[in-house]
Amino acid sequence: MSEFVLETQGLGITFGGLKALQNLNLQLNKNDLYGLIGPNGAGKTTVFNLLTGVYKPTSGKVFLNGKEITGLSQESINRHGIARTFQNIRLFNNMSVIRNVLVGLHNRSQFHCSALSSMLHTPHYYENERLMRERAKELLRIFDLEDLRNELACSLPYGQQRKLEIARALATNPCLLLLDEPAAGMNPQETAELMNTIRFVRDEFDLTVLLIEHDMSLVSGICDRVTVLNFGTELTHGQTSKVLSDPEVVRAYLGDD
Amino acid sequence: MANYFKNVRKSFKPKHYLNYAIVLTALILFVVLQMTGALPRSRARLLTQIGYSVILAVSLNLVVGFLGELSLGHAGFMCVGAYIGCFCGNALSGVISSKLVVLIISMIIGGVCAALFGFLIGLPALRLKGDYLAIVTLAFGEIVRNLFKNLPWFGESMGMTTKDYGTKLFIVAFVVILLMLFLLQNLIRSKHGRAITAIRDNEIAARAMGINVTYYKLLVFVLAAFFAGIAGVLYGNYVTPVTYSFFSYNYSIEILVMVVLGGMGNITGSILSATLLTYVNFQLTSNLTGEQAALKYLIYALILMVVVIYNNAPALAPIKERFSIHTLRKKLRERRRKSNPEKYAGIINDDRAEWSVVPTKITMDEILSTDIAKVENATEDPTDRSVGK
Numbered sequence: 001m002s003e004f005v006l007e008t009q010g011l012g013i014t015f016g017g018l019k020a021l022q023n024l025n026l027q028l029n030k031n032d033l034y035g036l037i038g039p040n041g042a043g044k045t046t047v048f049n050l051l052t053g054v055y056k057p058t059s060g061k062v063f064l065n066g067k068e069i070t071g072l073s074q075e076s077i078n079r080h081g082i083a084r085t086f087q088n089i090r091l092f093n094n095m096s097v098i099r100n101v102l103v104g105l106h107n108r109s110q111f112h113c114s115a116l117s118s119m120l121h122t123p124h125y126y127e128n129e130r131l132m133r134e135r136a137k138e139l140l141r142i143f144d145l146e147d148l149r150n151e152l153a154c155s156l157p158y159g160q161q162r163k164l165e166i167a168r169a170l171a172t173n174p175c176l177l178l179l180d181e182p183a184a185g186m187n188p189q190e191t192a193e194l195m196n197t198i199r200f201v202r203d204e205f206d207l208t209v210l211l212i213e214h215d216m217s218l219v220s221g222i223c224d225r226v227t228v229l230n231f232g233t234e235l236t237h238g239q240t241s242k243v244l245s246d247p248e249v250v251r252a253y254l255g256d257d
Numbered sequence: 258m259a260n261y262f263k264n265v266r267k268s269f270k271p272k273h274y275l276n277y278a279i280v281l282t283a284l285i286l287f288v289v290l291q292m293t294g295a296l297p298r299s300r301a302r303l304l305t306q307i308g309y310s311v312i313l314a315v316s317l318n319l320v321v322g323f324l325g326e327l328s329l330g331h332a333g334f335m336c337v338g339a340y341i342g343c344f345c346g347n348a349l350s351g352v353i354s355s356k357l358v359v360l361i362i363s364m365i366i367g368g369v370c371a372a373l374f375g376f377l378i379g380l381p382a383l384r385l386k387g388d389y390l391a392i393v394t395l396a397f398g399e400i401v402r403n404l405f406k407n408l409p410w411f412g413e414s415m416g417m418t419t420k421d422y423g424t425k426l427f428i429v430a431f432v433v434i435l436l437m438l439f440l441l442q443n444l445i446r447s448k449h450g451r452a453i454t455a456i457r458d459n460e461i462a463a464r465a466m467g468i469n470v471t472y473y474k475l476l477v478f479v480l481a482a483f484f485a486g487i488a489g490v491l492y493g494n495y496v497t498p499v500t501y502s503f504f505s506y507n508y509s510i511e512i513l514v515m516v517v518l519g520g521m522g523n524i525t526g527s528i529l530s531a532t533l534l535t536y537v538n539f540q541l542t543s544n545l546t547g548e549q550a551a552l553k554y555l556i557y558a559l560i561l562m563v564v565v566i567y568n569n570a571p572a573l574a575p576i577k578e579r580f581s582i583h584t585l586r587k588k589l590r591e592r593r594r595k596s597n598p599e600k601y602a603g604i605i606n607d608d609r610a611e612w613s614v615v616p617t618k619i620t621m622d623e624i625l626s627t628d629i630a631k632v633e634n635a636t637e638d639p640t641d642r643s644v645g646k
Contacts, residue, residue: 118447
């Protein structure tokens with residue numbers, strides 16, 4: 001019905017009497033780098049949780065490539081092609097780096113191997129396992145983590161944990177990648193590096209990226225368009241440079257004087 | 258086919274075969290002892306007891322250690338297996354003459370029935386988390402044993418008489434352990450096992466990776482129940498009559514203690530601790546008679562406390578480290594290195610030495626700014642860290 005990769009129509013959710021998000025309309029074209037910004041508590045992460053099925057929206061609809069995915073479970077939304085990272089990193093801490101990525105590859109149809117086949121260690125299992133490892137290594141190589149693949153995920157420094165989270169999300173073969181504050185806790189140099197990585201990933205994997213960010217240098221650096229949220233409603237949206245100089249937006253962040 | 262052997266060879270790790278080696282060695286040793294007549298009857302019975310305890314501990318470890326859900330109803334599944342399996346065994350023994358075949362069929366029936374119960378109870382219960390699931394499974398265990406107590410076909414409170422397989426039963430139990438280890442360890446080392454441990458580590462992230470959490474929780478629950486049912490059939494043929502009072506929550510807790518002592522998610526640990534605890538229990542029960550019998554619980558509890566403190570107290574960490582297997586391996590490595598310095602030149606002697614290969618800021622910049630294709634073409638070393646070991 002539409003050419004948009006992601007489209008939301010009047011998306012909203014209420015928790016009891018609290019209107020956490022109201023009437024959000026997003027339209028992401030293919031290969032967009034789209035930003036979602038707003039002051040703390042504006043409902044940005046709520047949007048991600050709605051898109052990925054953690055919460056069920058109380059109003060509105062979500063379309064992915066023209067197909068309605070409103071109210072599906074997290075698992076099936078991921079299989080439809082939305083992958084995400086988390087604001088507070090959620091790696092599988094007690095697993096090695098490569099295992100984290102291998103978990104991401106779990107649902108890829110080309111790596112299908114039934115539980116029975118795994119339990120009996122059939123030749124198919126061995127072949128499948130080898131292919132999965134190769135693919136995981138390729139992904140880690142892109143993020144420069146290949147040498148660290150046997151380390152525990154929790155022992156990595158912060159910046160590399162963020163990268164690993166992106167690598168793991170990419171392993172699920174998404175068409176839309178949601179990044180929740182990817183630059184949080186990074187120094188300016190790491191942020192610059194991250195900007196390159198995000199751009200590279202978008203081109204390499206033919207992705208559409210929606211990201212939440214507080215770091216305005218990153219937002220203005222890579223996002224083509226942004227939507228600004230404030231108190232659960234959309235304040236404005238449009239070209240990044242125009243939006244960021246909008247006095248309304250400045251007021252939302254800094255308050256009236 | 259050539260590929261198959263190559264893949265098998267490449268993924269071969271000695272530690273994957275440790276558990277098979279332990280069980281197989283024990284099995285061969287005791288079978289030889291029995292054939293030469295050196296194994297007393299009481300010891301053979303103890304071995305059977307150890308056999309079904311190990312099955313229970315390892316299968317519960319799958320739920321508690323690998324999936325990370327607390328289940329206190331393992332004795333309930335065992336109860337289902339014991340009653341239904343042995344009931345079928347009694348019925349079949351008139352039809353089939355071979356005792357072993359009857360036992361195998363009754364184990365399969367008992368296991369499948371327990372798995373069915375696991376599925377039925379798991380379907381609603383696995384929506385619950387943590388303590389709530391524990392309480393539901395606890396209640397399940399109690400309900401099941403009282404159900405069998407009140408059903409007329411199973412001897413009611415007098416218990417159900419079963420066939421006694423005598424001193425050879427432990428061989429069957431050990432073979433079952435080997436089969437179980439094969440299936441469960443293989444599962445854990447596959448993508449499905451990764452999904453299961455991912456659910457334990459971070460359920461939200463696992464869901465976001467598209468893992469069907471309900472499916473895996475049910476799968477683990479059903480598998481654990483299946484093996485608990487088989488253990489129940491073994492128990493039923495070891496003790497006659499089978500009475501409902503044995504499958505109380507106390508026994509569920511005892512299995513849980515074996516799992517906790519052996520270490521969550523550690524199969525070797527479960528095997529060893531189940532063996533040790535069963536042995537201690539057996540010795541205490543047979544040696545302390547009359548008035549001393551009360552001492553059993555005191556000594557048993559003391560042993561548990563010592564083991565738990567030894568495993569967890571920070572003050573004992575240095576002592577533990579001195580005797581740990583890692584220290585031993587490190588020492589061996591050092592010795593090897595000293596005897597052959599040229600071969601190991603340049604390899605840093607530390608477990609955590611991988612930190613030295615973390616790319617520094619500058620090299621990272623270089624890599625990112627230059628050419629990713631170049632990094633992709635870098636030579637691949639499949640043996641990677643094993644060089645250092």
